[in-house]
Amino acid sequence: MFLKQTLLHPKESGAIAASSRRLADLMVREAQLADARVIVEVGPGTGVFTSAILEKKRPEAALHLIEINADFSKELSVRFPFLPIHTTSAEDIGPLLTQAGHDGCDRVISGLPWTAFENGLQERLLGALYEALHPGGVFVTFAYFPLQYLPNGQAFRHRLERRFAGVRMTDVVPNIPPAFVYVCTK
Numbered sequence: 001m002f003l004k005q006t007l008l009h010p011k012e013s014g015a016i017a018a019s020s021r022r023l024a025d026l027m028v029r030e031a032q033l034a035d036a037r038v039i040v041e042v043g044p045g046t047g048v049f050t051s052a053i054l055e056k057k058r059p060e061a062a063l064h065l066i067e068i069n070a071d072f073s074k075e076l077s078v079r080f081p082f083l084p085i086h087t088t089s090a091e092d093i094g095p096l097l098t099q100a101g102h103d104g105c106d107r108v109i110s111g112l113p114w115t116a117f118e119n120g121l122q123e124r125l126l127g128a129l130y131e132a133l134h135p136g137g138v139f140v141t142f143a144y145f146p147l148q149y150l151p152n153g154q155a156f157r158h159r160l161e162r163r164f165a166g167v168r169m170t171d172v173v174p175n176i177p178p179a180f181v182y183v184c185t186k
Helices: 002-008 021-031 048-056 070-079 090-099 119-132 151-163
Strands: 038-042 062-066 105-110 133-144 166-169 179-185
Touching (some): 021 105, 021 179, 038 048, 038 090, 151 166
Parallel strands (some): 105 133
Antiparallel strands (some): 133 179
């Protein structure tokens, strides 16, 4: 399904396969969900990270999924019928949270294909996600190794460093292709 969606919608899906369980576990561990009250996952795809989030989040914590790809949203609604799934751009995170009765969120977990986005879209998406985070909130996303050395990868890293108070990279974990996680604190 990922390969098909990447071919049909290259600006929406940048993966040829679902993320590995090891990457999902790393993303969730680095997101530090123990004290999160409101969690937003952007670009959940088929729900690999969603499953890991559900295993680790507090029962009372709210989890919202934002997925722009309608085919992925349909699959998510079958797998997770008890979760709010918003089929729209991550740029809409602020109004979606307000409509759900939240004044922001504590964590954003991103599966978006950042290096596939042009500079303006990277900037708009990061701006919206940053604004939605509470002070001290954590934003985690992953990148494929070694794409962080390409111009779009470097531009993305610089955008993270300009915006967030703290940015660090984890070690690379097995995935197709290998990946690492950016952990960013507002």
